[in-house]
Amino acid sequence: MKIGLFFGSFNPIHTGHMIIANIMAETTDLKKVWFVVTPQNPLKPSKGLLHDFDRYDMVRAAAYDNYKLEVSDVEFHLPKPNYTIHTLVHLSEKHPDKQFKVIIGEDNLETFTRWKNYERILKDYGLYVYPRPNVTNSELKRHPNVKLVEAPMIDISATFIRNCIRKGQSVRYLVPDPVEEMIRTRNFYR
Numbered sequence: 001m002k003i004g005l006f007f008g009s010f011n012p013i014h015t016g017h018m019i020i021a022n023i024m025a026e027t028t029d030l031k032k033v034w035f036v037v038t039p040q041n042p043l044k045p046s047k048g049l050l051h052d053f054d055r056y057d058m059v060r061a062a063a064y065d066n067y068k069l070e071v072s073d074v075e076f077h078l079p080k081p082n083y084t085i086h087t088l089v090h091l092s093e094k095h096p097d098k099q100f101k102v103i104i105g106e107d108n109l110e111t112f113t114r115w116k117n118y119e120r121i122l123k124d125y126g127l128y129v130y131p132r133p134n135v136t137n138s139e140l141k142r143h144p145n146v147k148l149v150e151a152p153m154i155d156i157s158a159t160f161i162r163n164c165i166r167k168g169q170s171v172r173y174l175v176p177d178p179v180e181e182m183i184r185t186r187n188f189y190r
Contacts, residue, residue: 003098008037013035039076106129112140133153
């Protein structure tokens with residue numbers, strides 16, 4: 001069974017994430033998409049990052065009604081700093097009956113060669129790539145283990161959402177309703 005792994009801090013998860021995950025689950029050969037909530041991306045600063053389990057709870061709330069979408073906290077239990085390759089190896093050992101694929105935005109292809117063991121990720125796992133705006137043409141698009149997936153180009157930023165919340169502005173329609181409710185009731189990002 002092919003499983004797409006959609007890694008992210010999801011700080012917060014938003015409608016763009018949900019649309020991409022659903023398209024991957026509905027229009028490709030992936031049977032399920034697992035949101036892998038990351039404790040901290042080694043390539044990004046951690047300032048302003050909500051607690052791991054708060055972000056995990058928001059993703060669970062967002063995906064609760066879609067049986068093709070699951071949420072994983074696997075990276076919370078791996079040594080830090082963690083890298084995608086470590087998670088892939090761990091999950092492959094734990095679930096030998098599953099084939100894991102990595103879901104990334106087209107913008108990440110530009111820096112993919114900086115990922116730890118990127119050649120092994122390409123060779124042993126492969127990438128499912130969704131379109132992103134303002135992307136230069138990457139040679140990796142032609143790699144046999146890179147699958148370009150037709151999807152709408154969605155440019156919703158978690159930073160924009162957090163800034164709206166700090167200013168007291170509505171984030172309705174930018175995040176799923178249960179996530180908006182959690183942000184409001186738990187006073188996140190204020």
